[in-house]
Amino acid sequence: MTRERVVVAFVGRPNSGKSSLYNAVTGEEAKVGNFPGVTVDILTATRALPVSGVAEIADLPGFYSLDAVVDPATDEGVARRWLDDATKAGARLVIVQVLDGTQLELGLRMTEGLLARAEAVVVAVTQRDRLAADGRDVDVAVLEEALGVPVCAVSARAPAAQTRGVVFDTVERALTDQREARAKSVDARKVAARALVGEGHGRARTLTERVDAVLLHPIVGPFVFVAIMAAVFSAVFLIADPAKSVVDFLVERSREALSGALGHGLLASFVIDGLVAGTGTVVAFMPQIVILTIAMEILEATGYLARGAFIVDRLLRLLGLSGRSFAPLLVAHACAVPAIASTRIIRDPGERLRSILVLPLMTCSARIPTYGLVITAFFGGRSAFFRGGLFVLLYFAGIVAGLVASAVMRRTVVRGRGLPLVLEMPSYRAPQVRLVARRAKRAATRFVKDVGSTILAASALLWVLLTVPMPGASPAVEGTPAIERSVAAGIGRALEPVTRPIGFDWRINVGLIGSFGARELMVSTMGVIFGVERADEDPAPLAKSMQDAKKPNGEPVYGVRTGLALLAFFVLACQCMSTVAAIRRETRSLRWPAFVVGYTYALAYLVAFATYQIAGLFGAT
Amino acid sequence: MRVEGAAVEGPVAAWLAAVGLSPGEVVTILRRAPFGGPLHLRTEAGAEIAVALEIAQAILVETLEDQP
Structure with missing residues (x-):
């Protein structure tokens, strides 16, 4: 008997706990899969299933629906193409639908489409611990009976090995499963009502509600927003700048050492002033990239990013952008390079492109010393007041130029108003250190690989x-x-x-x-x-x-x-x-x-x- | 309020439904951002969504009396 390749794909809504479940199941090592033509990351790992042998396990980008694909470059489009390709490649595809137990009905709406798609389907209900905190639980047997596929319920608090065992056993059951048993249609509301047991007292909900009452308060909210953004900024200047100085120092030392060893010939100059200086430029960017990625990941994982977008959406709409663009615009004031990478959170392709095109105009941290030096060189004889005023003027000139350019582009090069804001406001959650660290590491390696060579x-x-x-x-x-x-x-x-x-x-x-x-x-x-x-x-x-x-x-x-x-x-x-x-x-x-x-x-x-x-x-x- | 339908273009309607706002849904307005900013909605199914005012205005609803 020849064993067919087994591919296990984790799918689910954003914020469903998919990435942390994937992390628990595959452990630390996972690599970013190569998927041609897209910038969205798909993690893959190879793990041995208890019976069926080696399987490739993939973490697809979170999506709300496989049918509502706005653009093939967005997360939805990528996930759908990936599933189509995997089916065509003749592998035995097991879809693990990760479903937030606190939003059971929303998740179940997607299940019907998935049941028709793959040879084997598993439903994994997460956030069981949050349900329990609310005095509720999910009845796995009811779900299995209603859907006709194996179901498991997991908790983020459980040890990773236990979670892995539960998920793998369920996947094995799905591989021997009879397709005929599957439900043809799923009434999400009814199934959810039957599967949820216990009287909820709504404590989990109130926590998010209470925090929102402060963070989205019409007066307090914007102040908190400005304070958080200021904190992100200070982190960049307080941590990244000294780190950059260290890198600069090391590069300078190695240049001196090399010029001692290589002399002053043309080749030595090429190595020292061309290659080493270029490497220094690449490395000097790293602290900023890492810190900004960490900050953005934390804001995203806690659920605050959506709140920030909610607060500033109106302001940015005036300029042809939406609330989603605020994070990239902000990051660009530290450095345009990570800002351009962070535009991936913008769902509308036109708006994303427009943001990318105007980000280089923002007053990044590299401009500040340059302005200072040019001002000293040309206006050294002027009063400090004049020089300071000029400096502030230059800083805001970048923002104004960027916003005007965006408004002009909306009518010329990249037309279209862009989709008005429709954004999920996820419940507040504590970010997982491991996931954040992994993303930061990935951002750094990707920068070295793609940008470094250029x-x-x-x-x-x-x-x-x-x-x-x-x-x-x-x-x-x-x-x-x-x-x-x-x-x-x-x-x-x-x-x-x-x-x-x-x-x-x-x-x-x-x-x-x-x-x-x-x-x-x-x-x-x-x-x-x-x-x-x-x-x-x-x-x-x-x-x-x-x-x-x-x-x-x-x-x-x-x-x-x-x-x-x-x-x-x-x-x-x-x-x-x-x-x-x-x-x-x-x-x-x-x-x-x-x-x-x-x-x-x-x-x-x-x-x-x-x-x-x-x-x-x-x-x- | 119960959503009856939305006078929006195809992709936007599909997107609204995907995020969790389709006809028949019972929604509550939690708050609105100042100066005509987006609305913060919650559906009975547990979705919390920020929706731009111009889209929210295109959504037809039936007001329910027995809202808590």
């Missing part, structure tokens, strides 16, 4: 542009930095006619080319051009050199107009190859990252032009 390639290319001499360039003149003869300098000079109306000379152009990869590189690139060592640590000498730079007619090269235009450019341009790489990964296309680069740079140029010209009208130099 960043490395781009770093290598930038190194070539900034280091390799322009073909036909005049031979090296003693005392001028090599960068003046580089391909980048050639490009910078060629761009001068284009950038003259916005007040940029070739040196700023080279700085912009150098900072395409990461905007914080602007200052150090300018430092190299002006021959100022370590300009990113102390910008004052660079600021002095730039203020002293004079045109042949004696006017300063870099006046206030240029400074303002440069800042306007920095607010808008997507100078971050990590962001571009993340957009490429999430949209699975080259078109949308190219669009983002195109539109942000075009916008940056236009606004810089307007700033430069208007400042000129007001008599600024």
